[in-house]
Amino acid sequence: MTFRPEDGFPLSEIPKTYAADMGDTVVVRADADTLTWEQLYRRSNSMARGLIAAGAAPGRIVTLLLPNSTDLIVSVFACYKAGATPQVLSPRTTPAERDAILKIGAPAVVVVEPDGPVDDPAGAVTVLDLSDGQPDADMEPRLATSWKAPTSGGSTGRPKIIISGRPAVTSGFDPDVWGIEPGDHSLITAPLHHNAPFGTAMSTIFLGGSVTLLTRFDAERTLATIDEYEVTWVYLVPTMMRRIMALPDEVRRRYSLHSLRSAWHCAEPCPAWLKRKWIEWLGPERLWELYAGTEAEAGCTIRGDEWLAHVGSVGQVTWGEMKLLDPDGNEITSPETSGEVFMRVSPGTDATYYYIGAEPHTRDGWSSLGDMGRFDADGYLYLHDRRSDMITVGGVNVYPAEVEAALIEHEQVLTAVLIGLPDADTGNRLHAIVQTPESGGATEAELRGFLADRLSRYKQPATIELVHQSLRDDAGKVRRSALRAERITKVSP
Missing domain, CATH: 3.40.50.12780 (ANL, N-terminal domain)
Known part of the structure; x- marks a missing residue:
């Protein structure tokens, strides 16, 4: 060739x-x-x-x-x-x-x-x-x-x-x-x-x-x-x-994967324990992660060895530009301070997309996908959640990603989705939908104990629903709005 x-x-x-x-x-x-x-x-x-x-x-x-x-x-x-x-x-x-x-x-x-x-x-x-x-x-x-x-x-x-x-x-x-x-x-x-x-x-x-x-x-x-x-x-x-x-060790050992140069993952958060296991298995140089939107104005990548030095990060900005803004639209320049992630193409670069059926969320030429995050002192980005996914309970804001991340650290939790359901007293109550294996999965009591010293009390789910069917589609995306609508319908008179 x-x-x-x-x-x-x-x-x-x-x-x-x-x-x-x-x-x-x-x-x-x-x-x-x-x-x-x-x-x-x-x-x-x-x-x-x-x-x-x-x-x-x-x-x-x-x-x-x-x-x-x-x-x-x-x-x-x-x-x-x-x-x-x-x-x-x-x-x-x-x-x-x-x-x-x-x-x-x-x-x-x-x-x-x-x-x-x-x-x-x-x-x-x-x-x-x-x-x-x-x-x-x-x-x-x-x-x-x-x-x-x-x-x-x-x-x-x-x-x-x-x-x-x-x-x-x-x-x-x-x-x-x-x-x-x-x-x-x-x-x-x-x-x-x-x-x-x-x-x-x-x-x-x-x-x-x-x-x-x-x-x-x-x-x-x-x-x-x-x-x-x-x-x-x-x-x-x-x-x-x-x-x-989750395959038995003897099954995974049947395959050498000798030809594999790189394995890439994206689309959903990866629990730290799972990423560590993959790094131990493949070696840090072969495991990569990408964070970007389909719009492709800017994005981050990170290799396994970088991740070990910045656990939980999605990497440094690889193309385009990113910055964080506070709710008033002011740029956040100090490290370890959370804000909404805004992106734009590098100056002089043509537009990477346009929408049919929607308008982008923009501020002064910068656009946002609704993600919240923070940069560390080395310029590595850590994501928290989508702005639109935030749940207000009794006047306090809770970001589902933090609760979901705590749940999926349990090795018997396959997927977790936190939604807000209507509550007459607090406006919303936190409801966790947790996918576990059909046999040998964690119990509700076990999960509550697991979360007890991992999350503040106001972030603890009021209710936990155990399911065995997948909560994600075949590309790893959660249909959060549909899950919430189904449960609201079930409890409505």
């Missing part, structure tokens, strides 16, 4: 260019299904023609209601060739959430699975519908005005689309941030309808690497896949890390 794309190379030309050198090489695996560069090149040509005939064009979105699959990767490149912006949505999205996103995005085409849900949106088509009868030869190149259009905010009932500010051309930004190198073999353990899995999978492909997509997460299967395909780069979320670490 001799080709290396320079910044600005059209994404539509990626399959053709690599197919010329390594057409029979597998670029994507998903379960037993494989896709070579030549197949990606030819199939995306055919589908692109079908998309254009259906109305896809520069400046338009094409919505892909597809799971992790070779068809999904073909569809993304077909969008680039048609000049459209791909928007990957989960086929398991509820009709209400899906329709709200489609309403604001007004996609030119909606692509669905052939055997997907029976309530597909009107006018939806399959990959086969679009490709059938279409030639697979070269076509006149087009350029999509944006290379991705992820969605966010569905858990609040106010979905928004985050349109990338970069057109469909290559950039060294994403590979540099994630430490992805040319020719890497990446294992993507989460669905591509989430931003980080999509960005890292595509960055690997843009650099001529290969990607294995898990269609369903399984702890041991993840380790087996790393060894079988000599994976060099893997994406995880802490929920997955916990499940892998």
